[in-house]
Amino acid sequence: MLIYTIRRVFIMIPILIMISVVVFSLALAMPGDALSGQIDPAISSPEYIEEKREELGLNDPVHVQYARWATGILQWDFGRSFIHRMDVTEVIGERLPNTILLSVMSLMITYVLAFFMGRFSGRNPYTVGDYSIQGINYLMLAIPSFVAAIFAIFIFSFQLGWFPATGSVGSGLTPGTWDYWMSKIHHTALPALVLGGLTTASYTQFLRNDIIENSQKDYVRTARAKGTPEGRIYNKHILRNSVIPIITLFGFDIASIIGGAVIIETVFSFRGIGELLISSIDRRDYSVVTAITLMLSVATLVGNLLADLIYGVVDPRIRVE
Amino acid sequence: MALKQNEQELKKSAKKQSPWSIARRKLFQNKLAMLSLGFLVLVTVLAYLAPFITSFDPRDVVPTNRYTPPGGEHILGTDGAGRDIMTLLLYGARTSLTIGFVCMFIIVIIGMTVGSIAGYYGGWVDAVLMRFTDFIMNFPFLVFVIVLASIFRDAGIWALIAVLSLLGWTGAARVVRSKIMSEKENEYVMAAISIGGTPFKVIRKHLLPNVMTTIIVQATLLLAVMIVAETALSFLGFGVPSGTPSWGNMIQEARQPHVIRNFWWVWMPAAFAITFTILAINFIGEGIKDAFNPRSLK
Numbered sequence: 001m002l003i004y005t006i007r008r009v010f011i012m013i014p015i016l017i018m019i020s021v022v023v024f025s026l027a028l029a030m031p032g033d034a035l036s037g038q039i040d041p042a043i044s045s046p047e048y049i050e051e052k053r054e055e056l057g058l059n060d061p062v063h064v065q066y067a068r069w070a071t072g073i074l075q076w077d078f079g080r081s082f083i084h085r086m087d088v089t090e091v092i093g094e095r096l097p098n099t100i101l102l103s104v105m106s107l108m109i110t111y112v113l114a115f116f117m118g119r120f121s122g123r124n125p126y127t128v129g130d131y132s133i134q135g136i137n138y139l140m141l142a143i144p145s146f147v148a149a150i151f152a153i154f155i156f157s158f159q160l161g162w163f164p165a166t167g168s169v170g171s172g173l174t175p176g177t178w179d180y181w182m183s184k185i186h187h188t189a190l191p192a193l194v195l196g197g198l199t200t201a202s203y204t205q206f207l208r209n210d211i212i213e214n215s216q217k218d219y220v221r222t223a224r225a226k227g228t229p230e231g232r233i234y235n236k237h238i239l240r241n242s243v244i245p246i247i248t249l250f251g252f253d254i255a256s257i258i259g260g261a262v263i264i265e266t267v268f269s270f271r272g273i274g275e276l277l278i279s280s281i282d283r284r285d286y287s288v289v290t291a292i293t294l295m296l297s298v299a300t301l302v303g304n305l306l307a308d309l310i311y312g313v314v315d316p317r318i319r320v321e
Numbered sequence: 322m323a324l325k326q327n328e329q330e331l332k333k334s335a336k337k338q339s340p341w342s343i344a345r346r347k348l349f350q351n352k353l354a355m356l357s358l359g360f361l362v363l364v365t366v367l368a369y370l371a372p373f374i375t376s377f378d379p380r381d382v383v384p385t386n387r388y389t390p391p392g393g394e395h396i397l398g399t400d401g402a403g404r405d406i407m408t409l410l411l412y413g414a415r416t417s418l419t420i421g422f423v424c425m426f427i428i429v430i431i432g433m434t435v436g437s438i439a440g441y442y443g444g445w446v447d448a449v450l451m452r453f454t455d456f457i458m459n460f461p462f463l464v465f466v467i468v469l470a471s472i473f474r475d476a477g478i479w480a481l482i483a484v485l486s487l488l489g490w491t492g493a494a495r496v497v498r499s500k501i502m503s504e505k506e507n508e509y510v511m512a513a514i515s516i517g518g519t520p521f522k523v524i525r526k527h528l529l530p531n532v533m534t535t536i537i538v539q540a541t542l543l544l545a546v547m548i549v550a551e552t553a554l555s556f557l558g559f560g561v562p563s564g565t566p567s568w569g570n571m572i573q574e575a576r577q578p579h580v581i582r583n584f585w586w587v588w589m590p591a592a593f594a595i596t597f598t599i600l601a602i603n604f605i606g607e608g609i610k611d612a613f614n615p616r617s618l619k
Contacts, residue, residue, distance in 0.1 A: 015459060022460075029472050125403045142600035146556050147592045150575045158582045165578045259463035263553055267576065277464070278557060281471045293468055300461045 004312050008305060020073070024066050027290040039082075063163050078291040080156025083283050087194040088291045092273065098168045099272035102188050102195065102265070109196030110253070114203030114246070121204065122242070122288050123234050133204065134311050140201035145260055149194045149267040156190055166269040191268045195260050199253065203246060210242040251307025255300045339367040340613070344534075347612040350398070354535050354608025357601035361562060364598060368414035377405040379412040379566040386407055391586050398586040409566045410590050416567040417595075420482055421548035428493055428547075436497025437524050437532075441505060451498070458491045466550065470559040485550055493539050500532040534613040541606035545599045552595050568595050 039052045055058055057068065072078070078088035123132045143151075157165035163186065164170070170183040214220065215238055223233050262274035269275065273292060280288040338346075348354060368373065381404060396407050415445045438522045439450040453465035466484055473480040493553040504510070505528060529536075554560030555569025556576075563570055580587055 015456065018456060019459065026468055026472070030468075031472075129531060138603065139596075140602065142545075142603055143596045144553055144599070146553055146572065147595055150572065150581055150588060153578065154581050154585065165581070204536070255461060258461045262463055262467070263557065268555060281467070282558070289471075291466060293464060296461050296464050297459065301459050304459065 001312065005309060008308055008312075012301060012305060015301060016298065019301065020294065021069060023290060023294045023297065024069060026293065027286070028062070028065075030286045030289065031284070051232060079287040080306070081280075081285055081288050083280070083285040083288075088288055091288055092291060092295070094273055095273050095276050098184075098188075098270065099261055099265070099274065101184065102261060102272055103254075103268065104187075105188055105192035106196035106199075106257065106260075107190055107250075107253065110199045110203060111246075113197065113200045113211055114207060115243075117200065118204040118207025118246075119211065119234075120241065121208040122215070122238075124211050125208070130208075133208075137201040137204055138200050143198070145194065145198055146263050146267055149191070149199060149264055152190055152194050153267070163187075164212070168271040187270070191264045191270050195257065195264050198260070203249065206249070207242055207246055210245055211238055214238045214241050243319075248311045248314055250306060251303045251305070251310055254303030254306070258296050258299060258303075318319070336513055342590075344609075348372065348608055350417065351608040351611065353604050354611075357604035357608070360601045361605065362512050362599065364414055364594075365388075365418055368411055371408070371411035371415060375405065375408040375411060377408040379404060379408050381405070382566065388587070400571070400584075400587045404566075406571075406586060406590055409571055410568075410594060412566040413568045413571055413591060416478075416565055417548055417551055417569070418598075420478065420485075420551045420561070420567075421444065421544050423482050424485045424489065424547040424551075425540055425544045427482070428490045429536060431486065431490040432493025432539070433529070433536060435496055437496040437501050437528065439494070440498040440501030440518060441524055441528065443454040444500070447498070450479055454491045454494050457488065457574055460488070463550075463553070466554065467557065467559050470554060474489060474559070478561060478565070481551070481554070485541055489543070489550075493536075496535060496539055497532060500535045501528055504531050505527055534609075537608045538606055538613075540607060541602055545602040545606070548595070548602075549599060 029048045039049060039056070057065065060068075076089060080086070080093075081088050081091045085089045117133050121133045124130055128215075153165045156162045168184065169180065169185050170187070173180040173183055211234075215234075222232060222236060223237050224230075228237075261272060262277060264270070265274035266278045273296070277289060277292045277296075281284070282294070383399070383404070386399050389399040391406075398406050400406060400409065423438055435450055435454065439447040450549075465488055469484045469488075470481060473484065501524075510523060510527055513527050518527070552567070552569035552572070553561055555567050556572050558573065561567040568591040572588045572595075575588035575603070
């Protein structure tokens with residue numbers, strides 16, 4: 001397993017370099033100065049821009065610029081944000097905890113809901129309950145996340161008044177206090193419910209089908225034959241085998257959460273990384289855009305790596321090639 | 322046990338009918354899929370006949386008519402610019418469906434080409450093409466589409482279609498490749514090669530028809546994904562230019578909470594239209610998959 005892990009991590013290095021090249025090229029294609037973020041987009045005089053470009057080395061050959069940019073990133077220097085007037089790392093650092101809280105809460109919601117719904121459906125297939133869960137699943141798979149988010153705001157925030165419609169924390173609260181954290185969780189609950197709820201569908205379906213398939217296998221028949229109570233068969237024998245494939249989906253989930261968070265955070269005006277990406281594009285703050293794009297690509301890559309590694313732990317056949 | 326019986330029955334009838342006619346019969350018997358197909362056809366027809374159905378112009382901005390509630394002259398009311406919602410819905414369907422279908426076709430062609438070349442030749446060709454596919458898969462799809470769309474913002478709908486297609490083909494290529502790889506082990510392929518068939522001919526005449534079912538199922542899934550992608554991008558302001566009616570642009574107004582709260586008729590029709598269209602496409606896809614699956618019960 002150790003050798004497998006090391007090999008997988010080493011394969012990542014050339015891919016990381018190629019990803020950085022692609023992000024760098026995108027940054028060059030963006031208008032203005034997307035690498036260092038030090039040219040004021042409000043000043044449009046050609047002399048000013050030319051002078052700044054010369055000063056920042058934006059007229060150097062491309063490979064020199066790339067080397068400078070990449071060295072900066074290895075030293076944790078992503079340039080400056082023109083809108084926020086601080087380092088890009090600081091701007092992102094301010095938002096990151098919110099996105100992490102949102103992701104963790106949505107993952108928990110996904111797993112808990114999928115576990116109970118999948119277990120129920122798998123244990124009682126082709127019953128009214130199973131069909132209703134499947135119906136909900138079809139709807140969840142069809143409804144786009146931004147549509148679901150708007151309906152959620154309309155119903156839960158405005159009609160029922162259970163959750164705040166926008167923002168990530170209430171105003172006038174001191175960070176670190178109990179009230180502050182409760183307000184934070186209260187603000188994150190609805191976006192997390194939408195983000196986590198929509199992913200539930202495929203997980204539930206996966207677990208349900210696996211339980212049904214397992215319940216016809218020989219070891220279940222053996223357990224029944226020796227008189228094991230039905231509840232025990234399902235909860236101990238089958239569930240242990242059926243939960244494994246669900247766990248392996250975890251790595252891929254990181255990738256889908258990243259895409260989902262961009263949309264959900266924007267709908268809820270939730271102050272996280274995704275909302276920062278969209279608002280930075282709107283405000284032409286391209287150094288932030290470059291940094292977030294690179295960060296989310298690396299996160300996706302790590303997610304795929306995790307998926308592979310977890311799979312290797314669960315299924316030893318993957319490890320030997 | 323019922324499954325086994327059914328399988329035997331199907332095997333018996335399979336001797337008389339071609340796989341395609343069995344599949345067609347099974348698909349026609351699937352009420353949900355047929356209902357969905359009917360819905361999709363209806364939406365498409367209404368979308369393209371929009372100028373004959375509604376007398377309003379989707380670009381008609383009437384500032385005095387802002388946020389008229391449904392009823393009266395405007396059946397579904399008007400939006401924040403005084404445009405008729407019903408008209409926007411019809412013209413929007415045209416934009417969203419057209420982009421969805423065009424992207425689907427481009428992606429199927431790219432995916433089919435890359436997948437069948439990689440699967441047929443194997444070896445280093447396969448290795449190079451698949452590493453490239455994996456590489457593109459490593460990028461977060463939506464984030465890259467947004468960044469690219471913001472760079473080519475002024476280039477209009479075709480730039481959007483290009484961006485969506487160029488980033489969206491990887492899954493299709495992988496599926497086609499794996500199908501071609503298992504299919505080419507069959508003896509009829511060896512026979513076709515041995516009588517002098519060129520690789521292009523073997524792929525086109527022998528291999529592709531046999532992986533067609535997989536491609537069709539993939540295509541329906543892609544249609545749904547691309548419609549969602551277009552509407553989501555337009556909603557965020559990176560898709561169809563804001564003057565052009567599209568389902569995503571209609572919901573864009575709901576980015577302001579007071580519109581969600583007070584003017585539900587502005588965003589709800591488009592929201593329902595998108596959801597039901599995707600639902601219908603998914604049911605059709607399920608139906609086709611089921612119809613071609615010899616082990617299915619129906």
